[in-house]
Amino acid sequence: MKEPINFLSKFDLFSEQWAPKVIAEMNDYQFKLVKIKGDFVWHEHEDTDEVFIVIEGSMGIEFKDRSVELSSGDMIVVGKGEQHRPFAGEECKILLVEPRGVLNTGNTGGEMTAENDIWI
Amino acid sequence: MKEPINFLSKFDLFSEQWAPKVIAEMNDYQFKLVKIKGDFVWHEHEDTDEVFIVIEGSMGIEFKDRSVELSSGDMIVVGKGEQHRPFAGEECKILLVEPRGVLNTGNTGGEMTAENDIWI
Numbered sequence: 572m573k574e575p576i577n578f579l580s581k582f583d584l585f586s587e588q589w590a591p592k593v594i595a596e597m598n599d600y601q602f603k604l605v606k607i608k609g610d611f612v613w614h615e616h617e618d619t620d621e622v623f624i625v626i627e628g629s630m631g632i633e634f635k636d637r638s639v640e641l642s643s644g645d646m647i648v649v650g651k652g653e654q655h656r657p658f659a660g661e662e663c664k665i666l667l668v669e670p671r672g673v674l675n676t677g678n679t680g681g682e683m684t685a686e687n688d689i690w691i
Numbered sequence: 692m693k694e695p696i697n698f699l700s701k702f703d704l705f706s707e708q709w710a711p712k713v714i715a716e717m718n719d720y721q722f723k724l725v726k727i728k729g730d731f732v733w734h735e736h737e738d739t740d741e742v743f744i745v746i747e748g749s750m751g752i753e754f755k756d757r758s759v760e761l762s763s764g765d766m767i768v769v770g771k772g773e774q775h776r777p778f779a780g781e782e783c784k785i786l787l788v789e790p791r792g793v794l795n796t797g798n799t800g801g802e803m804t805a806e807n808d809i810w811i
Contacts, residue, residue, distance in 0.1 A: 573768045575761050587788050590777040595768050597788065600720065602766070620717040626764070644746070646722070648693045648715050668788065685744065 578604065578626050582664050584691045589683055591667060591675055594691040601671050604691070608662040614677035615655055621649045621669045632656070647672030697753040698724065698746050702784050704811045709803055711787060711795055721791050724811070728782040733774055734797035741769045741789045749784030751778065 573595070579658060581594050581604055591603035596684040607630060623632070631640050632647065633656040641647060649655050678682040693715070701714050701724055709731060711723035727750060743744040743752070751760050752767065753777040761767060769775050796804040 573757050573770060575765045578764050578766070591704045595742070595766065597742045597768050598790070600788075602742070608783075622715070622717045622722070635702050639695050643759045644698050645695045646715065647700070650693060668720075670718070675797075 578664075578666065582606065582626070586619050588662065589675065590685045590689070591687075596671065598655060598660070599671050600668060601673075603667040603669075605665050605667060605675075606662055607657060607659045607665060609633055609658065610671045612676055612679050612681060612683055613656045614675060614679035615652050615654045616649075616653055616673055616677045619670050619673060621667065621673070623647050623649065623657070624666040624668070626666055628659065630657060630663040630665065631657040633658065671691055681686045698784075698786065702746070705802070709795065710739060710805045711807075712809055714811060716791065716811065719791050720788060721793075723765055723787040723789070723810055725785050725795075727777060727779045727785060731777045731810065732796055732799050732801060732803050733776045733800035734770075735772050735774045736789070736793055736797045737772055739790050739793060740771050741787065741793065743767050743769065743777070744784055744786040744788070746784045748779065748781060750754065750777060750779040750783040750785065753778065 588606045588608050591605045593601050593603050595602040625641045625643050630644045711725045713721050715722040734743045745761045745763050749762045
C-alpha cells in the first residue's frame with residue numbers, strides 16, 4: 572500500500588545538489604526530486620523523453636537552438652535524444668519523471684554523474 | 692520542440708469536472724489535468740499504476756481498506772488493480788500521470804467515463 576508523499580517534506584531530507592532522489596515508482600517509471608544550482612553538463616538521453624516539473628524556485632534549460640525558463644508550477648518534456656543543459660542561478664527544487672535506470676548525465680558521463688536508485 | 696507548460700494557465704482553459712485534459716506526452720505516457728468535485732465511481736486500472744499529484748486544493752482517495760487525504764504538493768501512486776474512489780469536498784485541481792489510453796473509470800465504465808486524448 573502506497574501512502575501520500577509530500578514534495579517539500581521530502582526535499583527537507585537532503586541538501587545535495589544534482590543528486591536525484593527517488594520518491595516513487597509507477598510501473599517502470601521513477602519520480603525523482605533534485606535540488607539544482609549552477610550549470611549542469613550538456614547531455615542527452617538516447618532512449619527516452621524526460622519530464623521536468625519545477626516545485627520551488629526557477630531554472631532554465633539550454634537547448635542547442637534556444638533556451639527556456641521554468642518557474643514553480645511549470646513543466647517541460649525534453650525529447651528523446653535532445654541535447655540539453657539545465658541551469659539555475661539560485662537553488663531550485665525540481666521533480667523529474669523518467670524510466671527507471673536513466674542516468675542524470677545521459678550519454679555524457681563525468682563527475683556530475685549521480686548514483687541511481689537512491690530512495691528517500 | 693516542446694515548450695514549457697504552466698499548470699494553472701492550462702486549468703484556466705476549461706471548467707468541466709472529471710474530464711481529463713492532456714497537456715503533455717512523455718514516451719507513451721500522458722500528463723493530464725483534471726478538476727474534480729464530489730464523489731467519483733469505484734474503479735480500478737487492471738494494467739497500470741496511476742499517479743495523482745494535487746496542484747491546488749484538497750482531495751481524498753478511498754480504498755477498500757483505508758482512505759487517504761491529499762493537498763497541494765502531495766502525490767500518491769495508486770497500484771495496478773487497486774480499487775479506488777477519488778472524492779473532493781470543494782473543487783480540486785489535479786495532475787494525473789498514466790499510460791496513453793487509460794480510461795478515467797477503468798473497468799467500471801458508466802456515465803462518468805470521459806473521452807480520452809482531449810488536448811488543451
